[in-house]
Amino acid sequence: MTVSGTLYVVATPIGNLQDISPRALAILRDVDLIAAEDTRHSARLLQHFGISTATTACHDHNERDKSQRLVERLLAGESIALISDAGTPLISDPGFHLVRQAREAGVQVCPVAGPCALIAALSAAGLPSDRFAFEGFLPAKSKGRRDRLQALANESRTWLIYEAPHRLLECLEDMLSALGPERQVVLARELSKTFETIKGAPVAELLEWVRADSDQQRGECVLLVEGAPVPDSEDALSPEVLRTLEILLEELPLKQAAALAAKLTGEKKNRLYQWALVKNAKSGEAD
Template identity: 75%
Template sequence: MHHSLLLGVFMTTGTGTLFVVATPIGNLQDISPRALEVLRSVALIAAEDTRHSARLMQHFGIGTPMTACHDHNERDKGERLVARLLAGDDLALISDAGTPLISDPGYHLVRQAREAGVRVSPLPGACALIAALSAAGLPSDRFAFEGFLPAKSHGRRQRLQALADESRTWMVYEAPHRLLECLDDMCEILGAERRVVLARELTKTFETLRSAPIAELADWVRGDSDQQRGECVLVVEGASVAESEEVSGETLRVLDALLQELPVKQAARLAAQITGERKNQLYQLALDRGTKNA
């Protein structure tokens, strides 16, 4: 088994450890000393794309063998990798950029390792969605991540419609060639004034963070083709929550009565069935009233 001083915090057992290692999303200086030590020390690195990651390894002089673990082979490859872990080898899992499993492969390997009783240890680091949220200037005490929206317009519009009443800040990744279409669909479904932050090429030379109402942001992207290149995160302002006076007194009485007997989610669902109000609206209202009455 391969060990180092930095890995010595883990008790030696008969099995190895699977390290889930975050790598830079652009600026190579964002890799941590601990991540470098682990990548040098493990027996094997499971990479989303070995050719892509070879450049990172070459830059830091890391000669650890690599094997491909991607969407198309992950289930089968996972069994062989878990066998090596059970035999005592330490392995590292990396994606092309950022934190593995966040809209990237790795879930099946991690699950197989855990089910086999193998220790799985995360090495935190760069993550595009968290980096975007931290600089967006939108509420971040509660937020939702929706990954990539469907590539085709119909599916994308359906998903946006389902998110229209979401009161938390929410985020999506979007391919650059679909960015403008996505913003136009958002404008139509969410309204022209909903605020969105475009976080593009984070940590890279042409990093852009632009905050504006959707219609204004779409026009800006339309007028500058450079903004339709590179990795994109969209951070979307949550829907405004209806104030209690916008809901009838009868609805509030029903909701409050149900909250006395039921958890918030069930109370909101039943109140929506009884009153005909939107479930998402009543759920947020129930959360707010539960906090105030606590």
């Protein structure tokens, strides 16, 4: 009886080539085939380490059709390494369909741990990391992105997204609108590369910092967002403060109402803004 091969899901460097593990290198040398997101891109990595294993393309546009043929080779006893252009495959990268089909066919799937941009960013951002949410890439179009950010505004965990450099300013502008000016956001850019940047600030300040420096609008970006505060019974807004805010919300846009209510009551503007966001979201659900 033929024993099936193994599908190795291999993490590769996100920048610094020295981050690849000896185990990953050994597997890339020993497998029968490397399934790469972009064979031309991965060729540079393989050539650097003197790896001559055959490669085949497995990307978003061909993965569904290609997976069946790769699984057939695995079932015939060959071993395959799955790699993406950088980092850990399947984390906002192709590979899900291949891994699922391989598992359904009874093929052993073995993760070869290594670099991952979101984990690297989280480890150095200084935001709570005991619980977090990863949202991948937000919608590219403005309305979809704003809607998604609005839905995330009240997420209490630290949350992370990937963003393309040419959309970074637009994304930060939409964050300012959805989250208010004081929410802490960290930009982790070009991690492990020569011009690595990790900058945290209130979103309004971060937006202006990025806008003033075109170099910060280049390269691979991770944005990490501080979770919304979760008020408990002892920290609830007083009825008088809420009444003032509700009256102002009937006449003014949300941000203006929160700012004016803060001046009138002495309450923190960001707390009022977040409460108003929750109220608007619940009103939308009721509608």
